[in-house]
Amino acid sequence: MSKTYIVGNWKMNLNVGESSLYLHKLLKRLKIARGVEVVIAPTTLALQPLSLQIDRKRLKLAAQNCYYQDFGAYTGETSISSLKGIADYVIIGHSERRNIFKETDKDIRNKVAAALRNNITPILCIGETESEKTFGETEDVLRDQLLGGLSEVSTEDLKKVIIAYEPVWAISSTKGARLASPDDVAASVKIIKDQLKALYGKAADDMPLLYGGSVNPSNAGAYLMIPGINGLLIGGASLIADHFIDIIDVARRVIK
Ligand code: PEP
Numbered sequence: 001m002s003k004t005y006i007v008g009n010w011k012m013n014l015n016v017g018e019s020s021l022y023l024h025k026l027l028k029r030l031k032i033a034r035g036v037e038v039v040i041a042p043t044t045l046a047l048q049p050l051s052l053q054i055d056r057k058r059l060k061l062a063a064q065n066c067y068y069q070d071f072g073a074y075t076g077e078t079s080i081s082s083l084k085g086i087a088d089y090v091i092i093g094h095s096e097r098r099n100i101f102k103e104t105d106k107d108i109r110n111k112v113a114a115a116l117r118n119n120i121t122p123i124l125c126i127g128e129t130e131s132e133k134t135f136g137e138t139e140d141v142l143r144d145q146l147l148g149g150l151s152e153v154s155t156e157d158l159k160k161v162i163i164a165y166e167p168v169w170a171i172s173s174t175k176g177a178r179l180a181s182p183d184d185v186a187a188s189v190k191i192i193k194d195q196l197k198a199l200y201g202k203a204a205d206d207m208p209l210l211y212g213g214s215v216n217p218s219n220a221g222a223y224l225m226i227p228g229i230n231g232l233l234i235g236g237a238s239l240i241a242d243h244f245i246d247i248i249d250v251a252r253r254v255i256k
Helices: 016-029 044-053 095-099 105-117 130-134 138-150 156-160 182-206 220-224 241-255
Strands: 004-009 036-041 060-063 089-092 121-126 162-165 209-212 231-234
Touching: 004 089, 004 209, 004 241, 016 044, 016 241, 036 089, 036 241, 044 060, 089 105, 105 121, 105 138, 121 138, 130 138, 138 182, 156 182, 162 182, 182 209, 182 220, 220 231, 220 241, 231 241
Parallel strands: 004 036, 004 231, 036 060, 060 089, 089 121, 121 162, 162 209, 209 231
Antiparallel strands: none
């Protein structure tokens, strides 16, 4: 049975103390769920203390970003090699990194390769913006982002990569974004799967594909039931431990 991933991206929220309290609450309520991989992505500063508190049988840690060089004169960056033993996953190419920090496909490709080299699973985010969708460019954007992010990934390594489809126009509905319908998501799943098949053939069948964009406890089930979707990447709703746990419970019920 393939795993269902429930990944909470806390972004630049919750300080170290708040993160630790959240984790404490989560660990009190979280049972081992066969088939559900629960992952939280706190700020970089909180990763190390949480790695000492976490129970890896029930929960894993993700970094929200990394730099691809192992060391050197890169002020303010965190190397992926320094995350070894601390983070199990790393989110790469999130739309906020692409749009606010102007990360390019080359940066993203180097980060994916560095994560694989260091045995940390990359969660490669792709997704079109509102205007790209309006101008009918979704297919081209998803293809370019996949080609860009995966160009250093061999067929053999493909099974160590997770893709997260996050339409930028559907991120943060609490701040005005629209919700993607399951049909919208299914159409993009087809584009992504076709592209991966063209690139990697049969090996693409087993590559996990997550959905992200204003997921909450009420809509999580509908997104998880879309064929080809193997999990969720959750921003805002993951900041409230009770909501995150409710989404994990939904995942448990959906895979039963
Ligand atoms: C995200 O930014 O990855 C995300 C999915 O955020 P939200 O769930 O808040 O839309």
